[in-house]
Amino acid sequence: MNATFLLTAALTALAVQAQAQTAATPRAAADQITTPTGSLTVQPITHGSVVLTGSGKTIYVDPYGGAEAYAGLAAPDVVLITDIHGDHLDPKTLAGLSLGKALLVVPSAVAAKLPAEYKARVRVLRNGQRLDTLGLGITAIPMYNLPEAADAMHPKGRGNGYVLHLGGKNVYFSGDTEDTAEMRALKNIDVAFVCMNLPYTMDTQQAAQAVLAFKPGIVYPYHYRGQNGLSDVEGFKKAVRAANQKIDVRLRNWYPAAK
Known part of the structure; x- marks a missing residue:
């Protein structure tokens, strides 16, 4: 059996395996953002889950949907978890993930629910606190429902949105929130991932008004599946672009398996 045949067979096997993985776990194409330290790769996973890779680091945000959804991606250096609900x-x-080297950054309510095996690698951030580690910075931003109420699905202080300082860029993940004063007051956000799904967070018009207030350079609607299906992200884009064409609204498919 010659070397050419062996190489061809091996490549064919890898292609079949990759096709099988893609068929089993459909995933939107990755996006690229230019930073002062090179390219930042944005990989949508599903719902509120996203993977960022840049400056030699890989960050998983709210890993959810089964470990197979992350097949072929680098193991995380940092995992950010926003809240206690099962989609976060x-x-x-x-x-099912390779978390051997990963630092888990979480609010205290999440830390209390994590399995004991992760405890040594957990760092708790409360709203307003910042952690500088591994060449990046992580700031916890309040995320909550309006009006504020103790029995809200997302009461103030329990969960965290995050601003990630990576590769000279400030990247905001809203988590589950409405258009709070803290969100509207954000400054110098280069990339934002903003939720919009009723009745859990906010509608597309609330999200658009919040984005117009803090003016990120790029915004991705994510976490946009609600009780009545997928939110009108095209309507969100139109509302933002009609008021401020400098904001780059990037629509990507966080629900590739949806029929």
């Missing part, structure tokens, strides 16, 4: 804190998905 998903122990089954975490158990």
Whole structure:
């Protein structure tokens, strides 16, 4: 059996394996953002889950949907978890990922629910606190429902949005929130991931008004599946662009398996 045949067979096997993975776990194409330190790769996963890779680091945000959704991606250096709900804190998905080197940055309510095996690698951030580690910075931003109420689905102080300082860029993840004063007051945000799904967070018009207030350079609608299906992200884009054409609204498919 000659070397050419062996190489061809090996490449064919890899292609079949890759096709099988893609068929089993459809994933939107990755996006690229230019930074002072090179390219920042944005990989949508599903719902509120996204993977960023840049400046030699890989960051998983709210890993959810099964470990197979992350097949072929680099193991994380940092995992950010925003809240206790199952579409953000998903122990089954975490158990299937390679987290041996990962630092888990979480609010205290999440830390209390994590399996004991992760405790040594957990760093708790409360709203307003910042952690500088591994050449990046992470600031916890309040995320909550309006009007504020103790029995809200997302009460103030329990969960964290995050601003990630990576590669000379400030990247904001809203988590589950409405258009709070803290969101509107954000400054110098280069990239924002903003939720919009009723009745859990806010509608597209609230999200648009918040984005117009803090003016990120790029905004991705994410976490946009609600009780009545997928939110009108095209309407969100039109509302933002009609008021401020400098904001780059990037629509990507966080629900590629949806029919």
